Amino acid sequence: MxxxxxxxxxxxxxxxxxxxxxxxxxxxxxxxxxxxAPTDAVDAMARAAERPRTLVNAVNSATYYYLAAVAVAIGFRMKLFNIGVDGQYRLAALLSAALAGAAFMEQLPSFLRITVTIVVAMLVGAAWAGLAALLKVTRGVSEVISTIMLNAVATYLVSYLNRPERLAVSTAGSNNIGTPKITEGGQVAGFTVEGSSSKLFGLIFLAAAVGVLYWFVLSRTRFGFELKATGLSESAAVASGVNVKKMVVLSMLLSGAVAGLVGMPQLLGSSYSYSLDFPAGLGFIGIAVALLGRNHPIGMAIAALLWGFLANTANSFDTSGIxxxxxxxxxxxxxxxxxxxxxxxxxxxxxxxxxxxxxxxxxxxxxxxxxx
Missing domain, CATH: 1.20.58 (Methane Monooxygenase Hydroxylase; Chain G, domain 1)
Known part of the structure; x- marks a missing residue:
């Protein structure tokens, strides 16, 4: 150290x-x-920062930015570039939303229903990332190429499944379509903030827990040591008895599982359905946040908050003519x-x-x- x-x-x-x-x-x-004038831009951002709603939305955005960053950082620690977080979380969000909105799920207790939804999202994300891992360890295919290609496949697969004749339903009075709405028992309640019409995501604690687990696993466990050792020198890791192929698979599965969580705060805390306007591109933002935060749990949290603040103050520029x-x-x-x-x-x-x-x-x- x-x-x-x-x-x-x-x-x-x-x-x-x-x-x-x-x-x-x-x-x-x-x-x-x-x-x-640059000072006008600063003034616009300062005025936006004074509005509670802007700050709440910034923290909400930072919640899923942070989860995306952790998913990317797990691969970065081992010199693996999981560019496929975007496809992993969108496919996971769609399938878990379809499950959570199914009629039979309403028979389950609220806690169990939410848990099942989150676990399914993690499994889908891990499975999709696992395809890239298998291609790498069995055929030597670069994870950069395979995950980019899998992003494209996931995009078309989501588009295919998100149709009324399959997993989606039409919204009355709107051209928007999406999965059946998750009823109250499957939702995660947010926190009311005075002066804001938006609620703080209840799953912000899930993001915090993921950050703590990320730190603990990488800093206090043998798996974390072997993961970082493999990233620093694969040959040295092999000489030390580390199964590199096994580490590649486990790292990608873990990265994909965290990627599956990226859409959960929005799905269970705000939209309650996977529709055409569900946030996209979060996986690529996660790469930027992980880079800026140097793959450190606290650094990524600060970077995610910064990114969320910048994204949610952009509207204030319009009113200032910027x-x-x-x-x-x-x-x-x-x-x-x-x-x-x-x-x-x-x-x-x-x-x-x-x-x-x-x-x-x-x-x-x-x-x-x-x-x-």
């Missing part, structure tokens, strides 16, 4: 803070070039700059460690010469 020193803390903060500052500077330049696309630009610049910043910090750390080792060896040699 690396010793925690002021220097190591500063190096750890340098990349994310530097990326945020760089993104802010680029956004300010774009605003100035297009004839908008293009809301500025938020998208800022988010994109953050993703690009944070990757570059991490690489620069890594190179600096390597050079600093080399200089430290060289200095220590030089001092040792000097002492030996003096003693002789």
């Amino acid at each position: 690396r010793k925690l020193t002021p220097r190591s803390v500063l190096l750890g903060l340098a990349a994310p803070v530097g990326a945020l500052v760089f993104a802010a500077v680029v956004s300010a330049i774009i605003l100035a070039v297009t004839g908008h 293009p809301r696309e500025i938020v998208d630009i800022m988010q994109g610049v953050i993703v690009l700059s944070v990757v570059v910043a991490y690489e620069l910090v890594r190179r600096y750390r390597v050079r600093a460690e080399q200089h430290a080792v060289g200095g220590a060896l030089g001092r040792t040699k000097t002492l030996e010469e003096v003693s002789s």
Whole structure:
């Protein structure tokens, strides 16, 4: 374990803070070039932050962003790139929504009904991610390629199943279609916040529990040690007796299971049905949040809150005459700059460690010469 020193803390903060500052500077330049004062954008975001509804929606968004980030981070820890979180959570949300809205489920106690819905979502997500794992360990197919392809397959599969003649029903007076509505017994109640018409997701505690389990498993268990060891050096892990293929399968299954949870806060806490307007693209946001948070449970939580705040303050730009696309630009610049910043910090750390080792060896040699 690396010793925690002021220097190591500063190096750890340098990349994310530097990326945020760089993104802010680029956004300010774009605003100035297009004839908008950067201070107006700051004022618009500050006014939005004063509204309880904006803050509640930001935390709600951060809830599923965080779950997506943890799903991605599990693979990142082992140098596996699970790009398929998006397809995994959407397929899981659809099938679990169809089950939760089925008539026979109303006979179950509320707690059991919710538990079954969540477990099924995890199983579907794990199974879909497991396909990529099997392709990798049996045929050597890159998980990046297979998960991207599986995203496309999941998209068309969801579109095929989400039809009135299959798993969906038509909504009266609307062109929207979706799975049967989950009745009250299958819903997770939210928390009322004064001044906000939106409720805080009740499953925010599920996201927190996932974060704690993620930290515990990776930091305090043999499985976590073997997972990180395999990611650092596969050959060294094999020499230590680690079954790398088994670790690949288990890691992808675990990542997929967490991915299956991504849609649960929205499904059980707000929409109560999987319809055409169900949130999409959350898996890719999870990649950005995991990168910004450095795969650390607390870092990802802060990054998820930041991402949620930016996403939910975009509407305030419209009322101020500022293009809301500025938020998208800022988010994109953050993703690009944070990757570059991490690489620069890594190179600096390597050079600093080399200089430290060289200095220590030089001092040792000097002492030996003096003693002789």
